[in-house]
Amino acid sequence: MTAAILETRALHKNFGALAVAQNINFSLEPGRFEALIGPNGAGKSTFINLLTGLVPPTSGSVILDGQDVTALPIEARVKRGLVRTFQINTLFNNLTVAENVILALDEHHGQGWRPLPSPSRRRRIRDEAYDILGRLGLTPWGNREVRELPYGRQRLVEIAIALALRPKVLLLDEPAAGIPSTETGTVIEVLENLASDLAVLIIEHDMDLVFRFAQRITVLVQGAVLARGTPDEIADNETVKAVYLGEGIHA
Amino acid sequence: MITAALTILFHGLAFAMVLYIVSVGLGITMGLMNFANLAHGAFAAAGGYVVVVATRSLGLPFWVALPAAFVVVALAGAVVERLVVRTLYGADELRQVLFSIALLFMAIAGFTAAFGPLQQQPEIPAALSGQIALGGVEFPSYRAFVIAAGVVILAALWLLIGRTRIGMRIRAAVDNRNMAEAIGVDTRMLFTLTFALGTGIAGLGGGIGADVLSITPTYGQEYLVLFLIVVAVGGLGSIFGPFLAALCIGVVDVAGKYLIPEFGAFFIYGVVIAILLAKPAGLFGVRS
């Protein structure tokens, strides 16, 4: 078994007396596509926030690519390949779609401090941006401001920005949320075509999506890992059924 | 030694109360409407001028002039809120700041045109113009009145905000405006009332405090930093926070100026910077 690209060791978070993450031990290997599920308030988003550094843990550690990143700020983790999307679109609404991606590309290429423009480099970056947009079917929208896009397309821009950062680990926070069911196909297609060495952790309420793609599922309830296993194992797990899935899921 | 301490405490308290009376309304309106009103001090100055005109030109008693200052300035505040401030709720900070600076500048020009550039003093009633002995030291009795007025206004606001239906609505709207609207609170009316109340109290503070912060056309600009400091340190949307902040700033400032006259003016900034670094949302911020 390959070494984990992302790992948590006894990751714990209290908000006052409430434990929202209870000694979570989790690991994710390169190339894996896993899902994190659980009822509302189970602490899924908190877990993502702990991973990315938005929320500091009470105890425990986050290991990224063999290095302890628990003390690193968000941006340093991003630079090391830990990238997330947001559950609710968090985009530069007044910039064009291409510009959104270009911003991310600039940062990824370490150009964020570059105080002078360079036309040739700029053309290269723009082509790179359009490559990514092309993969997401966003090319025709490249020159439109984000706020002009329908919500479903904006969700894809979220993913485009994430891909521009060349992640090693991609955390997808409900990528299909808010997209009409007729359009989830695009998201699925995108997810199917992600690079093979990329590790993906997806939080999703759409169980069809989860059970279709995930190689392994982690069930979180009240901040603790209730179960972890293949889709079949999870579907057959009596506790999970009782607590979360209910009956009649994934026969 | 004790005399010095008493003097510092007394004058510090008087200064603090003036700061509080003028600033408290600013904090409430900022907390409730998210409107950065840099013209707040101009309303205080307007109150000062109302008291000056009432006592000097119209010969009205001081005790009539003070409520008049509150009423006139509150009405002016309500008009300004209805006409223009309203359109800027939710606008970005820069526009709000600029607009209130515009108000401030026009007020300065207006005051200069009407009253001239020099300082104006209201007529103080005979009962308050003497001295009062406290712990063996003589103090001007007017400043004792200022201190009492500050405490009375704090108590009145506490009753109003904490114990009445209107106050409950204000607290609810500060806390969660959308929810307050969802349960049917008329926030439009509430905003006008609060703005009027906040500016009215400032007007009262301008009148009462003319002895401490002198009434000149540029009042609203000169003391703006102080008012903002009180609010930022005290926390937005709170009535006790600014009180404690004003106490702290008033006493520190007077102590600094009394003990080390050369550098006294810097003490207050040092304290403020330290507090804001430790608690960016202020001491008692309901909202940061």
Add this chain to the structure above:
Amino acid sequence: MPRPTVRVEPVKRLSVPHPGAAAPSTWRGLAMGRTGSDLAIAILLGLGALATLAFGESYWLLGSQVAITMIFALSVDLLVGFAGIVTLGHAVFFGVGAYSVGIASVRLGWTEPLLGLLLAAAVAALLGAATGVLVLRTRGLGQLMLTMAFASMVYEIANRAKPLTGGADGLQGMVVSPILGLFDFDIFGLTAFLYTLAVLAAVVVFAVLMTRSPYGRSLVGIRENRVRMQAIGTGVQKRLLSVYTLSAALAGIAGALLAQTSQFVGLNVLHFSLSGEILIIVALGGAGRLWGALLGAVVFTLFKDRLSALDPAYWYFWLGLLLAVIVLFAPKGLIGLVDRLLAAGRPKETA
């Protein structure tokens, strides 16, 4: 729908495979706006400067003031318009720049003007970095207040430190050596005008390039969405501190120019009203648009020169009224009006 934009790209780019990229791809976010207006204003300002040089001897002194205000306005626009940091204390950097060269000349006998600019930039940048660390830790009202508090503090220091600054009397008897040892400052103000214009040109070129650079775009990104910038790997605090420092340095240069060309430094260079005025200038021109800030500085300074000659108190009234009108009716400032004017004059095939 795509906006009409002036294209700088060669036409053959139209044939690249991705159709979306065929449209102009200047940085179109709020920051860059429309190049047409920028160009129009640049030409207008350039012609104005030339005309003043050729025919307006009596305006040379005023011209230097305008150029200095333009540099100051650019420094504030980078901060307020691009990075989205509102400050009401930027006069502190302008003033510190002015006092740096003033004190260097009067107390130390350092009179070389170009080194003076460097000195002013360095001192202002240091102060900017030191206060920026604190100012940028807070947001909103707290931030506004801290900028004011620092400015008041420095004003108070300058007021008290009479032996150094001359206090309320100002710093008198300033000597400035000829520029590059060649061009002496003359009484008509021609050298001063050309000197400030040259510095202005350098600052404008730098600012225009910077706002089109990845760094400049990242500032816009932070203004538009700070959380997202962090999530794409930007160290937001450091980036903001850098622009705060840079902006302070530019303001310091502007202040130094004022000291050198007027050979006097008074407390008013540190006053709150200057911080207010420069913010007004940026808003008047159109925040977030460099050419807007430049236009605003010209219009404002000329306006002020006319009106404050009548009566300083009335000037405040007109200033307030102008500002209120801008905020309520033209939030995009003068350059927004230029945009509309140009759009109206253009055939509307793309609408």
